[in-house]
Amino acid sequence: MRIALYVTCLVDLMRPAVGFAALRLLESTGNDVVVPPAQTCCGQPAWSAGNRPLAETLARKAIAELENYDAVVVPSGSCAEQIRLSYPKLFADDAVWGPRARALATRTQELSEFLAGQGEPLEPPGEFAGSVTYHDSCKGLRGLGIKAQPRALLGRVRGLNLKEMADCEECCGFGGAFAENYADVSARIVDRKCESIAAAGADAVVGGDLGCLLNIEGRLRRRGDETTRVLHFAEVLAGETKP
């Protein structure tokens, strides 16, 4: 099977290690993994702002460069949701792009969905000596129904102890442009998340969306928490957790 890794613009710029961890995990499934070279951004910021023409332009670009693979895997519930749920909506009435968007949507998966869906259970190369608590990102959880998969995968990491936090399904307050435009409100929301994380008393908070993770890490540090690690599950599974 030929798999395209859709790195996402945020991972590309802010945390390349997540991309490399995803690449390694995908390669370990024995498939042929390609990083399509012209990929940039799925266009979600434009769509979220309500700008349909710009969102359509970037969606066409992504569809054209991703549609010739057997599967497209994305280390982000948010970007995967954009391709899987929003692209078909964008082109619902388009005779040419509609079928192409729907075909791509059926082949696109978020990373934990893909890894957990393999016939052979994944043997994660990573080890993690400590406890982690999992933050369910909104788009992955309520958009794509991702809940059990990352937990099942993390459960197979040697040494790792999963401690659920209260309100793990509650939003972290990121929301893309929301965090910038309504910074105070966003900060209030992420404060509640930080309190839940602290109460869980885990060594690390782990999630599947870099936007949420940057928000949570940024706020934890500003609040003076210098010790709780903030990691993408791909980093934990691949053993890329050196500080």
Place this chain on the structure above:
Amino acid sequence: MNGNARHSQAMHFTARAADKVRNPVLQQALQKAKPLFSGKRAKAMAALPDDGLEFEALREACAGIRDRALNDLDVWLEIFEENARARGAEVLWARDGSEICDLVIDVARRHGVKKVTKSKSMLSEEAQLNDALAAAGIEPVETDLGEYIIQLAGEAPSHIIAPAVHKTLQEVEALFAEKHGRPLEARTSADIPALTREARGVLRQHFLSADMGISGANFLIAETGTAALVTNEGNGRMVTTLPRVHVVITGIEKVVPTLQDFATLMRLLPRSATGQTISNYVSLLTGTRADDESEGPTKTVFILVDNGRADVVGSHYQDILRCIRCGACMNHCPVYFSLGGHAYGWVYPGPMGSVLTPLYTGIENALDLPHASTGCRQCSSVCPVRIPLPELMHGLRQEQQRRGLRPWGERLGLRAWAWVAGRPTLYRALTRIAARYLNWLADGEGRIRIFGFAPGWTTARDLPVVGAGKTFFEQYAASKRD
């Protein structure tokens, strides 16, 4: 100008939000209420299978009932009107808030009314009815405990079913002491029953001396011409049965075809709102007191209100009219619980308010509200009538873009960014520079503390930078060369 917009502060959302988020007393009240609301609902929903019920199937049925009513709204309203009249009620129609006020004052004058008791009605908030009544020399008394508190405080409701949720116990104690003319006492939550008794004592006199009662209606049942009232405090019964005249003010979208439909909706309404399997009181009010009956009003008037609703019927936003006002969307909204309801600036707060306020007061008068969301979908996942609230807010965002209502800086920024993202070679070059720039800005611990490109972000957070100044694609290309 839209009549509703005159009373709306929704255009000042951002400033009001900044103010609310910094109010420690408000934050204390909200923090206390949040787990109560979501916890009670979660418990009720978890117990549904014990009654042989299933949430998804039930809400499918409830949404279907509401759609059936809305798709032939005019027909069901005519059937309701005919049946209500046949039972001796008068049915009046109001186009907007000022017509509500005119009609109510007219009814009051015709019947020599000096004092009105009211049970909760959000429609009377849309109309600012209390101000109009007072101006006409008629005394309005709110009798729902929460409404009574905020009437004493001279405030507006901050939640559609818990109007005083923004107030702490200490604030209520101070208010009662001042307004009831008694010394201030030290109070704990154990004293809540005493405070409630105090309000009850005051309200009892009003119930017995009022000439007219005003209520809303949770539903209008077309086949019987009935107003259904779902309450917990018992004040609704006093308001609708003790005075000579009863006026029901409700929106035209509240009609449902049959009693059976009402029964189905009642499976989810109290559970979604307060986590109760059924509310303490469910009143079905039909017509006036019959000759052989000893109780009930001798005059019943329905005022059925448009105030923006008719324009929503048949539009892209029609699904919002399914709303049964349970409050679950705001009870599960991270934004609502960071601000309280007053920040939203008009009658309806939270996710349903972020859709209704632009629709009823004008999209251009509530530009922030559809954006006041993280897109977390907690609201739509709990909505008992499956309203796609995030999609409706997104529809309003699209309409703002189409009509050129977004700030030019945002539009230009988006266009420039999308232009670059459409050109991979340029995009790679610019992200390489950006990665280096971020790395240069970061301190020894890999953090940016003040970031000029996104100043909001770093007001409350650091920006963690861990890429060592190189993008994924740059590092990937280098690894392929090796």
